[in-house]
Structures are given as C-alpha cells and as structure tokens.
Amino acid sequence: MGATAGINGTMISEKPDAWMVTLNWRWSDSVVVKFFPDTVLFYVFLEMVVLVTALQAEFPGFAKLLSRKVGPAKLGYFLLGTWFAVFLALFVWYWAVDHLYHGDGKYNKHPLEVAARTCGVTAVMLLGLLLLPASKSSPVLRAAGSSWESAVWIHIMLGVLFLTATCGHVVLFLARFAEMGYLSDILPFNAAFFYPQNPVGGKTPSNNWTVPMMSAVFWPSLVCFGIFPWFRRRNYELFRYSHYMSVILVPAILWHATNAWYFVLPGVLLWTVDRVVRLCGACEGVQVQEMEPLEAAAATTITTTEEAQETKKKQKKPAPAERVTNVAFAWPGQARTHSPSMFVVVNFPQISLNEWHPFSLSSSPLDSTATIHVKDMGEESFSGRLHKLALAASNLPHGVVMNVQGPYGSRVNLHESQEVVLVAGGIGITPMVSALRCAVQQGLRAKQSKLRRLRLVWVARSPGVFDMFAKELSIQAAGLPFPVEISLFCSACSFSSPEDGPGAGILGPITAGRPNFQQIFEKENPGGAQLLVLACGPAAMVAECEKAARSASADFEDWSFVL
Ligand SMILES: Cc1cc2nc3c(=O)[nH]c(=O)nc-3n(C[C@H](O)[C@H](O)[C@H](O)COP(=O)(O)OP(=O)(O)OC[C@H]3O[C@@H](n4cnc5c(N)ncnc54)[C@H](O)[C@@H]3O)c2cc1C
Incomplete structure (x- = not known):
C-alpha cells in the first residue's frame, strides 16, 4: 500500500513546498486513510504525555527524578511545558505556513484570513486538550497516577490559551470583514451576514450560517469563561453553573468547524461518561x-x-x-x-x-x-x-x-516510604487524619511495610481545635511496627502548655508558635533519602514546608483545598 497525494491525487491539503504533508494510506480503491499532520501531532503529543506520566506512576525512582526542581518549577512540569511549546509551534506552523486552505488555496492569498483561520483551528485544538482534565473521574488521569484536582491548573492554563486564540480568531476576522467592507458581519444573530467568498472578496455571499451562530455563542462564552472565573472565590456557584455554557459552546464549535471533532471528541466522550457516572453516584x-x-x-x-x-485583657477584639x-x-x-x-x-x-x-x-x-x-x-x-x-x-x-x-483523588501509600511526616495547618488536618488512621490500621494488620516512623505536625490557631479531633487521632500504639508521634503547635498562643495535667491538650502538649520545619525534617531523617513530607494547609505554610523539605532532600507532596 503506497502513499498517494490524496484520493486520486486531487485532494491536496498542503502547498507544494510544505514542510509537513498529509500521508495518504490507500486501504482500497475507494478508501484512503489520511494522516493529517495537525491530527498526528495532536495524538503523538497526548500519547507521549500519557506514556511519561504512566511511567512515573509505575516507577517511583522516575517519579522522584521528575519531581526534582529545575529553577522555580519541577523537572516534570518543565519537560511538559517544553514538549507543549514544541507541539504548539509545529501545529501553528502547519496551519499558518504549510496548509492550503480549501484545497485550492483561495484563502492563502489573504494574510488576515490565514492568521484568523490559524487562530481558529488552534483554539479548537486547545479546546480538545482542555476538556481532557475536566472530568473528575477520568480513567486517563487515574492511569497516569494523577487526579482531577491536581490537574485542574492545566485545565485553567489551557482555558486561558483557548480564550486568547478564540479572541485572536474573532479580532482578525473582524479586521478581515472590515477589509472587505462588511464590518457588521461580526454581530451575533446577523441575518444580513454576507462575507463574500466565491471568489473571496467577490459578490457572492456566503451561505455559512454557522458564523453568525458562532458570534452569538462567542460573546456570552467570553463572559462565562473569561470573566466569571475571576469571581469564583466570592461566588463559586456563579462560576460553576456558568461553566455549563460549554454544553452550548462545544456543540456550536463542532458545527462551525467541521474538523473540530478530530480534537474535541476524546474530551467530550470522557466528560459525558464522567457526568453519567457522577449522576449515578449522586443517586446512591x-x-x-x-x-x-x-x-x-x-x-x-x-x-x-x-x-x-x-495579654488577654490587652486584646481589643476577641477573635x-x-x-x-x-x-x-x-x-x-x-x-x-x-x-x-x-x-x-x-x-x-x-x-x-x-x-x-x-x-x-x-x-x-x-x-x-x-x-x-x-x-x-x-x-x-x-x-x-x-x-x-x-x-x-x-x-x-x-x-x-x-x-x-x-x-x-489520587492514590497515596505511606508504607512505601521509610519516614513520613504529615504536616497540617488548621482544617488541613482532615486528609492527614485519614492518612494517619489508614497507616496505623494497615500497620496493625501487619501488611508489608517499609514504614519505620510516622509523625504528624499540626499547626492551628487555637488549642481547642486539637481536641476536636481527639477521638480520631487517639492512636492505639501497642503492636504497631513503627512509632507514631503527634506534635501540636498553636500559632496564636503565647505560652506552651505543660507536658500533661491541667492546660495540656487531650492529644498531648501544645507548643506555642510555629514549627521550624527545617529542624524537624533534618531531625526526622538526617540522610533525607527516604523521607516523605505531605502537607495541607494555608499556602504560605505549605510553601515554607516545601522549601524546608526540598532542602532536606525529602520527597514532597501537597494536598490543596483551593481549586
Ligand atoms: C479537594 C478539597 C478538599 C477540601 N476539604 C475540606 C475539608 O476537609 N474541610 C473543610 O472545612 N474544607 C475543605 N475544603 C474547602 C471547602 O470546600 C470550602 O471551604 C468550602 O466549599 C467553603 O464554602 P463556603 O461557601 O462555606 O465558604 P466561602 O467563604 O463561601 O468559600 C471559601 C472558599 O471556598 C471556595 N469554594 C466555595 N464553594 C466551593 C465549591 N463548591 N467548590 C470548591 N471551592 C469552593 C471559594 O472559592 C472560597 O475560596 C476542601 C476543598 C477542596 C478543593
């Protein structure tokens, strides 16, 4: 089966001097499988990302290497960013330079058209990517050892790029419409849409009604995805429900851009299955x-x-x-x-x-x-x-x-590390309680474990908060193959409590002030090779903790409450 220039050699997708060309694989006399360069780039990019993340989920040594810091970012993120930049550059190059629009190149003569259309297909490709981490129970993320909440930042960044490319598409087409003398073609629900295209700039109007439809969908989408997310800290429901504009936007794009499904279909399928699974779960x-x-x-x-x-008297307003x-x-x-x-x-x-x-x-x-x-x-x-x-x-x-x-959420197994320090700030204690209880229960069941020592460091503003979790954190230490230590710090207290007796908390003594993470991690594991630090709490505390963990050569992971 040889490659041809297209079915019967007539469908040409690229200019004669193109760098990237479509590979046509003749299956039979009437069937030719076309490997378009942009689609091949898209799926190779995705497959590489899934492969590398699956490898790091499987091999802890590789995961450790990828979590090393290179300047301000982890090596893994640095590689991901570089790989994405290479993919994006090739994708844009294909549409801006190599592609022959509509087979006869009638749009290639107009630089504004080429730029506007390049922005359009880039936006569609970005939409395909940003939908992938949007499913809460995505099997792809699970296979990669990741989870929705830890990948949500990727969704946000791709969303910003998508809106930028979409705005580029609209603004450049506005300029193009103005060039042709039909500025009002950008208006939504525009029954008088004209956009002459046969030939381009001639007298024959376009019958492509999806353009005014898309204008009608674009402007509210810009508000929902470009403006409301800024208010999600103040009004989460406005942000959350306005995001359902995607239920209109995605089908509209699939209608408007006929090749959009090449990129958007996997994300749409994942999201739809996820919604059905979540609905079933919510009905339980x-x-x-x-x-x-x-x-x-x-x-x-x-x-x-x-x-x-x-001190108490001096405080003007009681907290x-x-x-x-x-x-x-x-x-x-x-x-x-x-x-x-x-x-x-x-x-x-x-x-x-x-x-x-x-x-x-x-x-x-x-x-x-x-x-x-x-x-x-x-x-x-x-x-x-x-x-x-x-x-x-x-x-x-x-x-x-x-x-x-x-x-x-993702999977964590404390028994794969020798030393574990759980660091919690305030209500960030909740996942740590779960982790500590689970490690102890598994330890008592004498499951295979590398764990030699487990420590919880918990900082809260008032000492009474520690007692709220006394029941959950009262650990049965007898028979445990590793010691468990709980260190409590009260950041707003002026004095430490006695070791025991009146004034001490139910869970033990409370130290006034903040912990010195550097000292704690170095004491826990002077070598640092097998220490895992997990942190959840206010951003400033987590950042300080991460810095100290890195300088003690410990593995670090944070669980955030902020989406
Ligand atoms: C993965 C995860 C785990 C969490 N675990 C806990 C926990 O164990 N205990 C606990 O007390 N809090 C936890 N939180 C935080 C908790 O979800 C928010 O504090 C809660 O939604 C506050 O809502 P509110 O309207 O009472 O307060 P508000 O003062 O209205 O909101 C406080 C903050 O919560 C955010 N928020 C509000 N609604 C939502 C929502 N539906 N989804 C996501 N964020 C929202 C807002 O953007 C704001 O930044 C967790 C958050 C996440 C993302």
Whole structure:
C-alpha cells in the first residue's frame, strides 16, 4: 500500500513546498486513510504525555527524578511545558505556513484570513486538550497516577490559551470583514451576514450560517469563561453553573468547524461518561449517622498565669470561636475509597438544592463509616449554614438529607516510604487524619511495610481545635511496627502548655508558635533519602514546608483545598 497525494491525487491539503504533508494510506480503491499532520501531532503529543506520566506512576525512582526542581518549577512540569511549546509551534506552523486552505488555496492569498483561520483551528485544538482534565473521574488521569484536582491548573492554563486564540480568531476576522467592507458581519444573530467568498472578496455571499451562530455563542462564552472565573472565590456557584455554557459552546464549535471533532471528541466522550457516572453516584443512598457541631474558643493563651491574663485583657477584639461540623455517614461509595487524601463533593438539600462543595474524607478507607469535618467559613456561608443544621439536626422529623458524589483523588501509600511526616495547618488536618488512621490500621494488620516512623505536625490557631479531633487521632500504639508521634503547635498562643495535667491538650502538649520545619525534617531523617513530607494547609505554610523539605532532600507532596 503506497502513499498517494490524496484520493486520486486531487485532494491536496498542503502547498507544494510544505514542510509537513498529509500521508495518504490507500486501504482500497475507494478508501484512503489520511494522516493529517495537525491530527498526528495532536495524538503523538497526548500519547507521549500519557506514556511519561504512566511511567512515573509505575516507577517511583522516575517519579522522584521528575519531581526534582529545575529553577522555580519541577523537572516534570518543565519537560511538559517544553514538549507543549514544541507541539504548539509545529501545529501553528502547519496551519499558518504549510496548509492550503480549501484545497485550492483561495484563502492563502489573504494574510488576515490565514492568521484568523490559524487562530481558529488552534483554539479548537486547545479546546480538545482542555476538556481532557475536566472530568473528575477520568480513567486517563487515574492511569497516569494523577487526579482531577491536581490537574485542574492545566485545565485553567489551557482555558486561558483557548480564550486568547478564540479572541485572536474573532479580532482578525473582524479586521478581515472590515477589509472587505462588511464590518457588521461580526454581530451575533446577523441575518444580513454576507462575507463574500466565491471568489473571496467577490459578490457572492456566503451561505455559512454557522458564523453568525458562532458570534452569538462567542460573546456570552467570553463572559462565562473569561470573566466569571475571576469571581469564583466570592461566588463559586456563579462560576460553576456558568461553566455549563460549554454544553452550548462545544456543540456550536463542532458545527462551525467541521474538523473540530478530530480534537474535541476524546474530551467530550470522557466528560459525558464522567457526568453519567457522577449522576449515578449522586443517586446512591446516603445515611447520615451523626452530625456533631464542634466549637473551640479562639486562643489568646493556653495557660492561666497572670501574664497570660494580662495579654488577654490587652486584646481589643476577641477573635471569633472556631467552629467545625463533623458529619458521619454510611454510603456505598465507601467501598471505592481506596486511598487517604480522597475527597467527596457533598450537597445538603435542606441547606441548598444547587450547592455542592468538596470536602476531604477525614475517615480512613478502612473505617466502616465515612466522616467529613467542615470548617465554618462564616454565618451565611454554606459551611456556616451546615453548622446551624447540625445544631438543629436532632429536631428534624426526617433527619438530615445528604447527597454525595465521589470519592475522587489520587492514590497515596505511606508504607512505601521509610519516614513520613504529615504536616497540617488548621482544617488541613482532615486528609492527614485519614492518612494517619489508614497507616496505623494497615500497620496493625501487619501488611508489608517499609514504614519505620510516622509523625504528624499540626499547626492551628487555637488549642481547642486539637481536641476536636481527639477521638480520631487517639492512636492505639501497642503492636504497631513503627512509632507514631503527634506534635501540636498553636500559632496564636503565647505560652506552651505543660507536658500533661491541667492546660495540656487531650492529644498531648501544645507548643506555642510555629514549627521550624527545617529542624524537624533534618531531625526526622538526617540522610533525607527516604523521607516523605505531605502537607495541607494555608499556602504560605505549605510553601515554607516545601522549601524546608526540598532542602532536606525529602520527597514532597501537597494536598490543596483551593481549586
Ligand atoms: C479537594 C478539597 C478538599 C477540601 N476539604 C475540606 C475539608 O476537609 N474541610 C473543610 O472545612 N474544607 C475543605 N475544603 C474547602 C471547602 O470546600 C470550602 O471551604 C468550602 O466549599 C467553603 O464554602 P463556603 O461557601 O462555606 O465558604 P466561602 O467563604 O463561601 O468559600 C471559601 C472558599 O471556598 C471556595 N469554594 C466555595 N464553594 C466551593 C465549591 N463548591 N467548590 C470548591 N471551592 C469552593 C471559594 O472559592 C472560597 O475560596 C476542601 C476543598 C477542596 C478543593
């Protein structure tokens, strides 16, 4: 089977001096398989990314190499960025330089047309890429040892590039329409759309009604994807629901750009399957077993010395109490919770029908009942209303109704490292409780383990917060093949608590101030070769912790609560 220039040699996709050309593979007299350079580039790019990430998921040594820092970024991200830049440059080159538009090159004579069309196909390709990490339970991400929440930044960056390319497409076509004297062709729902194209710039109007349709879809999409995401910290639901504009945008693009499905189809299929799986998950029955409204007074000091009382008096405004709601529930999804650090997305219809929020499971995958601990973010917030619901739960005639999607998240196995330090800041303790409980339960079951030592370092603003998790963190140390140590730090306290007795927390002594991560990591493992540090908490604390872990040559991973 030889390559031909096209079926019967008449369909030419590239200029005669093109660098990249379509390979035509004649299957039979009437069937020719065409390997378009842009499509080949797209799938080779993707396959390489999946291959490398799957290899790093399989071989810890390779993963360690990729997580080494090269300047400000990890080697893996640096390679990914370089590989993407090479792919993008080749893709743009093909459409801007090599491609013969519409077979006869009628558009190639007009530089504005070529530039506008290059932006258009680049936008479509970027849409295909950005849809891939958009599915919460993507099998591709799972195979690569990654997860939706850790790949969401890729979705965001590709989204920015997509909008930039789309705006380029629109602005350049606006200039082209102006050049031809039909500036108003850019308007949405434009029944008078003209855009002469046979020949280009001649008198025959285009009958391509998908252009005014696309203009009608583009402007609201720009608001939904370009503006609303900036307000997601203030109004998450506006951001979340306006993102469903994609349900209109993607089909519109598939209609408008006939070759779009080459790039967009895999992402659309993944997303659709994911939505169906999530819907089925959300329909599973959930039984709320207990709702516990917990409260801890804010710290001024944790001793009762005179000096401490004086400090208390000097404080003008008392800091608000810290509130956390513990929800214990039984659900079928527990069987799918294969790893600590996983999270669920929950909805309480008695609070709001349309709000779904992510929370880490604080229970271990081996616990029979699942738990989440939700920090109250303020009176009117979802978490504040959840706390109120917990206070009123015993008076509700039909109890509390809860819907759960998930679990989501990547896999972590503490037993593959010799020394593990879990670092938590405030409510960032929830995935750490899960990890610690799971490691201890597995240790007691005498599963094969490399683990020699496990330490939890937890920093909180008030000492009472530590007691909220006393039940979950009371570890049965007898029979464990490795020691477990819990170090508590109260960042807002002026004095450390005594070792035990009155003033000490249920979980043990509390040190005033912040921990010195550098000292802790060096003490835990002077060689640093086998130390794993996992951190979850405020960004500044996690950054400080990462810096110290890197300088102690420890492996570092962070679990973020910010999407
Ligand atoms: C993977 C993950 C695990 C988390 N685990 C926990 C946990 O165990 N305990 C805990 O207390 N908090 C956890 N959070 C944070 C929690 O989801 C938010 O604090 C919660 O949604 C706050 O909503 P609110 O309306 O009460 O507060 P607000 O004050 O309105 O929001 C506070 C912050 O949460 C963000 N947020 C609001 N709604 C959502 C949403 N639906 N999805 C994502 N972010 C949102 C907002 O952008 C804002 O930055 C986790 C977040 C993520 C992403």
